[in-house]
């Protein structure tokens with residue numbers, strides 16, 4: 164298995180471009196199941212999760228063409244051989260459940276392995292299923308799989324008890340072909356939900372309200388294949404922003420979705436960094452000492468749970484005490500024990516991590532446990548004294564495109580070694 168090796172201590176300086184957003188590409192790939200022509204998606208990053216989704220679509224019967232040099236993905240689904248997402252694929256990527264809605268909407272049946280828990284929490288899909296049931300689908304759970312069938316989904320008013328990103332997307336994907344109007348309440352406001360709604364509207368759907376807590380979908384009979392450009396990845400961009408701030412760097416992050424990162428921008432400024440919106444991107448200039456800030460994760464536009472591990476890495480070397488509260492997932496502090504091995508002073512109490520800033524971290528061999536935890540360990544390695552070796556980086560490859568190349572171009576001493 165590959166490892167990342169970092170020699171800490173270098174300031175990051177220069178320019179880096181954010182890739183397309185993984186969490187926007189996956190629902191668009193699911194949306195391709197709704198049309199029988201070629202859906203073209205551009206600005207697609209090269210990531211393991213996207214490869215996994217391609218395998219899933221291939222398994223269902225989709226044709227896929229890629230132009231990796233130009234980050235283009237074309238998908239056509241004339242028919243599905245078997246509308247099933249098998250355990251082997253769902254267990255490696257929970258977002259596989261996004262095929263449920265479109266498969267039922269167009270092919271009247273879907274069978275998807277129940278995702279179960281994962282490293283960061285229980286993560287059920289009960290709200291996806293409740294919504295489909297409200298739209299008239301029959302749901303049967305047996306042998307670890309959920310089978311959803313509906314001759315024709317019907318519009319319904321659906322309130323989601325918890326804000327769920329893929330739940331909102333799945334129900335939107337299902338409702339575009341439903342008979343009548345669907346109203347989704349307590350929706351996720353994430354930019355990736357808006358990207359999906361915009362894409363579906365470009366395909367001929369009638370969706371209003373995406374980006375607010377109430378989304379209205381009027382069912383249509385047919386959608387058309389179009390070309391869609393994926394929005395930039397706010398979490399990847401945010402990770403580079405923290406990297407710049409932590410290393411006392413000066414980095415222009417191009418294609419950075421500044422407005423989607425309001426909560427992070429504020430926290431970085433509170434911590435003493437300059438965050439400047441410039442033509443073509445966002446510049447972050449870090450300064451030491453870093454000031455401790457408290458952070459509480461929330462659904463968008465709150466501070467993203469997907470940035471919690473990275474801001475914690477920054478707080479480990481801040482001046483003072485920081486309380487980081489995770490409210491979205493119940494077990495998302497897997498990076499803490501690894502950061503502590505580098506000398507960080509962190510105490511966990513339920514949903515809160517109390518971080519007392521230390522003078523320096525020391526490089527150590529580390530093990531990545533999930534996607535964003537991996538990013539936090541890389542950030543810690545960038546400022547640590549000596550050598551840090553991060554193993555199990557297949558987690559990182561799920562969601563960061565060539566992170567080592569991008570960081571090296573900014574002046575980091577970082578390499579990937581093939582084991």
Ligand code: UD1
Nearest residue numbers: 186258286287288289290291325326327328329330491492
């Ligand atoms: C998405 C993102 C992920 C991000 C997360 C929260 C994708 C592919 N992934 O994951 O990167 O960390 O949003 O911003 O877009 N829940 C239920 N029942 C459900 C669905 C969710 O109780 O049916 C709970 C979850 O356990 C969790 C919370 O709702 O506590 C939010 O999860 P959700 O927004 O659904 O996360 P994902 O969509 O899986």
